Amino acid sequence: MTRVLVVDDHPMWRDGVARDLTEAGYQVIAAVGEAKQAVRVGASLKPDVALVDLQLPDGSGVDVIHGLLAAHPTMRILVLSASAEQQNVLEAVKAGALGYLVKSAGREEFMEAVRRTTEGDAVFTAGLAGLVLGEYRRLAATPASGPAAPQLTERETEVLRLVAKGMSYKQIAERLVLSHRTVQNHVQNTLGKLQLHNRVELVRYAIEQGLDGSES
């Protein structure tokens, strides 16, 4: 049984989500409302999947994602947010979240997203695809001082643009004459490269700041 951690500061929402998940056969091992508590609980209970809200009273959901993945790198994280703060959403997926869903998404869409997160598949809305596409363009346009910025292949750009225009993987597969799985892989790669780049950047920053322990 898949073990799920729910992190959201709104009790009503937290309970609603937990109930939906339990009905669908998931085991909700904890539902917490604060960032620090979430990292603590996540590190000790090691859930398979975490559903994380981006706005928490004592910190950002991005910090929670960093904390959870540091304790348990294979944890699968889905960001659920009512937030229109696009920069936060982008930071969250760069930090390692597998996908993002708006809170107003319907129940079916929500359960589908949780199922895909559990399987380790990226969950892309059109909005997230637009953000990722924009981030690659930004990285390409700003001269990099450190490691080479990741680039999208032509096919990946094509797929990502179609996702950003609201097309389903099935429609994209039909239009580009690809298998559904290939489309899924392309989308997954765009996210993977961005997360890898982000990790490299973080390590580089840590070394520059002398945080790697090599200096006193």
Added chain:
Amino acid sequence: MGLEVALWRAVTVYRFASLGYATILMINTWHIYTRPWLGWTVLGAMGLWSVLATVGYAHKGLREWPLLIADLIVTVACLLTSAWVVPPERLHAGSATLPMAWVASVVLTWAISGGRRRGVFAALVIGAADLWLRGGVTMVTINATVLLLLAGFVIGYVVGLARDAERQLQRATELESATRERERLARGIHDSVLQVLSLIAKRGAGLGGEAAELGRLAAEQEVALRALVSVEAPPSAHDSADLRESLRPFASAHVELASPATPVVVTSLVAREVTAAVASALNNVRVHCGPSAKAWVLIEDETDAVSVTIRDDGPGIPAGRLDEAAAEGRLGIAQSIVGRMRDIGGTAIISGADGTEVELRVPR
């Protein structure tokens, strides 16, 4: 009140410096004056008035007409008394009056208190008195008056600029605190109302029937409310706009917006025209695909162009239909979008493979 306070202080310094100058002149030349005792009396009066005026102008509430007029009268009186002290032939030849440069302080005072008009007026009054004293306008006598006029005008002008700058700073500060208050409200609303609305939307959709309708209404209100409380960045420059902000109001339960996380800066003309084009494209979606059709708006910031794509999940346009309609001269809304884009040097491409797709493109 930065610059104004500094100017008032500067005038005080000038008043006493010029008083010192007049005193030195008096010490050097009193023996040739017709009535030295009157000269010393005037100098004493100038000293006394300098102190009184300094104390008076130091109070913001006293910087009004009575003090300004008294200042002008005292100054003119001190100046005119020169006629009974300095020998007339020396005055006509352009030599110094009793108060000398001290008369300029009232011009500066008037200019600081009310801008260049007041400065020029005071300069004209002093100038007229000076010319009467010297018995006519000559190259030698007009000099001082011209300098006074210049001082009154320039200082008055600078004060006007400073006041404008201060007013703008004030407005910026107000705007900033209003934005902060809005952010606070937005946080509050986010934590409560928006969460509940999205929960109702989600639950309602699951229950079906009338509840689904209620859920749909809640979802619409959630999007509208979020757009309302989302804090806009204050406009950075007069002629540029963030295309994301311009298009944000279109987001709804049926329209999903996808954009970069960073501002997409275009000129305000481009923002206006693109916004209008998106509005008519979305309107077209409502008309042709019904009110429940979904639409997506994708904003892309490429290095050489900005593009906005509007796509719907309707039946699309069969190949050839578009050319057919264009040939018959009835393209309606599509035509207006293409025209709008052409006017700002961009293009609009309409295609209909999976739903209708309108791609607007404006080169940078």
